[in-house]
Amino acid sequence: EPEVTQTPSHQVTQMxxxxxxxxxxxxxxxxxxxxxxxxxxxxxxxxxxxxxxxSEKSEIFDDQFSVERPDGSNFTLKIRxxxxxxxxxxxxxxxxxxxxNEQFFGPGTRLTVL
Amino acid sequence: xxxxxxxxxxxSVPEGAIASLNxxxxxxxxxxxxxxxxxxxxxxxxxxxxxxxxxKEDGRFTAQLNKASQYVSLLIRDSQPSDSATYLCAVLMxxxxxxxxGKGTRLHILP
Numbered sequence: 001e002p003e004v005t006q007t008p009s010h011q012v013t014q015m016x017x018x019x020x021x022x023x024x025x026x027x028x029x030x031x032x033x034x035x036x037x038x039x040x041x042x043x044x045x046x047x048x049x050x051x052x053x054x055s056e057k058s059e060i061f062d063d064q065f066s067v068e069r070p071d072g073s074n075f076t077l078k079i080r081x082x083x084x085x086x087x088x089x090x091x092x093x094x095x096x097x098x099x100x101n102e103q104f105f106g107p108g109t110r111l112t113v114l
Numbered sequence: 115x116x117x118x119x120x121x122x123x124x125x126s127v128p129e130g131a132i133a134s135l136n137x138x139x140x141x142x143x144x145x146x147x148x149x150x151x152x153x154x155x156x157x158x159x160x161x162x163x164x165x166x167x168x169x170k171e172d173g174r175f176t177a178q179l180n181k182a183s184q185y186v187s188l189l190i191r192d193s194q195p196s197d198s199a200t201y202l203c204a205v206l207m208x209x210x211x212x213x214x215x216g217k218g219t220r221l222h223i224l225p
Contacts, residue, residue: 041217042216042218043158043202043204045215048211055211056211056212058212089157091157099146099211099213100146101146102160103148103160104160105150105157105158105159105160106157107156107157
């Protein structure tokens with residue numbers, strides 16, 4: 001069964017460093033998403049991406065964040081200068097055809113900022 | 115008013131009984147609703163989607179939607195210990211095309 005994959009599973013970084021989180025969405029899906037979940041809190045929408053453009057983004061997704069689809073399979077989230085409060089689980093998700101459609105989540109990357 | 119509200123629980127249900135999980139939402143124009151299951155330390159796993167008023171059944175799971183009351187629920191029949199998890203209600207907001215999650219309800223199935 002096709003699934004979303006994410007690497008790395010755990011990333012530890014120093015405050016102020018750049019990190020890139022990687023995702024491979026389900027192969028025939030066209031819409032891609034990033035969410036984050038701070039420990040003990042709810043899953044929060046960050047950004048949606050379709051046709052090589054950002055479709056929607058939340059207030060969390062400020063200038064420190066960017067997304068890219070560098071090739072036909074990968075979808076990345078870059079945080080330019082990490083802060084302590086960026087420590088969270090980051091989930092990538094994909095859907096076949098739009099936000100109204102079911103989204104399938106990857107296993108997540110745990111980001112720890114020291 | 116919170117956008118998607120769920121009782122945080124824990125909700126304790128005996129094995130074999132029916133577990134009932136509830137969710138209310140604020141955006142009256144919302145059209146798409148999802149239930150996810152999340153085990154501790156894991157990612158959300160899609161259980162059900164529902165788009166129309168009424169019931170939708172899939173195996174032991176039944177999703178119920180009442181748009182007039184802005185209410186969606188999930189019933190789990192014949193609850194098993196493996197159903198013990200946090201259940202997340204997610205709603206596609208009509209106003210801005212984003213999915214908003216509730217905080218989740220922790221379900222504990224008692225053996």
